Amino acid sequence: xxxxxxxxxxxxxxVELSCSGTLLRHIDMGKTVGLLDLTRGELGTxxxxxxxxxxxxxxxRLMGAAFRKNLxxxxxxFEYSRENIxxxxxxxxxxxxxxxxxxxxxxxxxxxxxxxxLVADACFYAGLIKIPTIGSDGQPQERWRPKALYHYxxxxxxxxxxxxxxxxxxxxxxxxxxxxxSQFYVPEAQEEFKEELSSPISSKSFMDFLKxxxxxxxRVAGYDYAEGFTCDRTPGLSNLFMLD
Numbered sequence: 001x002x003x004x005x006x007x008x009x010x011x012x013x014x015v016e017l018s019c020s021g022t023l024l025r026h027i028d029m030g031k032t033v034g035l036l037d038l039t040r041g042e043l044g045t046x047x048x049x050x051x052x053x054x055x056x057x058x059x060x061r062l063m064g065a066a067f068r069k070n071l072x073x074x075x076x077x078f079e080y081s082r083e084n085i086x087x088x089x090x091x092x093x094x095x096x097x098x099x100x101x102x103x104x105x106x107x108x109x110x111x112x113x114x115x116x117x118l119v120a121d122a123c124f125y126a127g128l129i130k131i132p133t134i135g136s137d138g139q140p141q142e143r144w145r146p147k148a149l150y151h152y153x154x155x156x157x158x159x160x161x162x163x164x165x166x167x168x169x170x171x172x173x174x175x176x177x178x179x180x181x182s183q184f185y186v187p188e189a190q191e192e193f194k195e196e197l198s199s200p201i202s203s204k205s206f207m208d209f210l211k212x213x214x215x216x217x218x219r220v221a222g223y224d225y226a227e228g229f230t231c232d233r234t235p236g237l238s239n240l241f242m243l244d
Contacts, residue, residue: 001034001066001067001094001095002032002095002096002097003032003033003034003066003067003095003096003097004026004031004032004033004097004098004099005023005026005031005032005033005034005097005098005099005100005101006033006034006035006036006091006092006095006097006099006100006101006146007019007023007033007034007035007036007100007101008035008036008037008038008088008100008101008102008103008115008119009035009036009037009038009103009115010037010038010039010073010078010103010111010112010114010115011037011038011039011041011044011075011111012037012039012040012041012052012053012055012056012070012180013041013052013055013056013059013177013180013183014037014103014112014154015035015037015101015152016059016173016176016177016179016180017154017177017210018104018152018153018154018227019101019152019227019229020059020063020169020173020176020177021164021166021169021170021172021173021214021225021227022101022152022164022166022169022227022229023063023065023101024063024064024166024169024172024173024176025164025165025166025168025169027063027064027065028168028169032066033063033064033065033066034065034066034067034068034069034095034097035056035060035063035065035067035068035069036068036069036070036071036088036091037056037068037069037070037071038070038071038073038078038084038088038115038118039070039071039072039073039074039075039076039078039111040052040053040070040072040075041075042075043075043076044075044182044183045196045197045198045199045202046182046183046193046196046197046198046199046202047182047183047193047196048182051182052180052182052183053070055179055180055181055182055183056068056070056180058179059176059177059179059180062172062175062176062179063176067095069091071084071087071088071091073087075111076111078111078114078115078118080114080117080118084118085118085121085122085125086131086133088118088119088122088126089122089125089126089131089133090133090134090135090136090141092122092123092126092144092145092146093126093133093135093141093142093143093144094135094136094141096144097146098146098147098148099146099147099148099149099150100119100123100146100148100149100150101149101150101151101152101229102115102116102119102120102149102150102151102152103115103116103119103151103152103154104116104151104152104153104154104155104156104158104230105117105151105158105230106156106158107154107155107156108154108155108156109154109155112154112155116151119149120149120232123145123146123149124145126143126144126145126146127143127144127145128143129143131143148231148233148235149231149232149233150229150230150231151229151230151231152227152228152229153217153227153228153229153230157213157216158228158230159230160217160228160229160230161229161230161231161235162228162229162231162235163217163218163220163221163223163226163227163228163229164226164227164229165218165221165223165225165226165244166214166218166223166225166226166227167218167223167224167225167226170211170214170224170225173214174207174210174211177207177210181193182196183199183201183202184201184202184206184207185202185203185204185206185207211225214226214227221244222244
């Protein structure tokens with residue numbers, strides 16, 4: 001199944017927190033989106049890997065994603081390695097995305113930057129003919145390199161190279177995040193997780209913070225809400241009127 005955009009996160013909910021508004025906007029435009037989680041988030045303060053598996057599936061359903069896969073690397077302890085690169089390459093080749101969205105290149109959580117490098121290099125190596133891989137159908141895969149790789153912004157307020165207007169998608173983005181009810185403040189789920197430890201992201205104020213951050217990124221471009229991205233390669237325009 002070919003998709004237009006493949007969004008990759010090292011933890012389940014990274015994509016929802018950081019670029020789901022952008023994904024929803026492109027789904028609204030008729031584009032297809034696939035999701036790939038590198039780990040099951042088993043080191044999270046609240047919940048469990050099994051619970052997060054269920055929450056991730058529900059978030060993907062609500063989003064309208066074509067698929068969601070998980071490579072089950074070790075949360076917190078996955079390595080930048082040949083082995084892990086070779087886990088990502090077959091997914092890229094099987095689904096042939098034009099665009100890949102990946103973790104922030106620099107962030108508070110050490111997994112994020114490490115995953116950003118892992119995915120970026122997997123995108124490059126997926127285009128090399130002399131790296132053989134076998135697809136889920138048991139057949140040799142053809143090489144494929146996406147046209148663009150963009151890194152979403154996470155905890156740290158990095159300066160974006162561009163922002164995407166998510167003004168019409170902001171409320172649906174919040175609902176996707178709330179699908180991870182073990183991780184975030186969801187009033188109707190508080191009784192279920194009342195014995196769990198609290199964390200900064202499980203506080204009631206965290207959702208307000210997310211909307212304020214989106215408003216801050218949107219303000220400079222004249223949008224109510226936006227998500228920011230960075231990229232290694234300078235984006236090009238065919239004409240100046242493509243810019244808002």
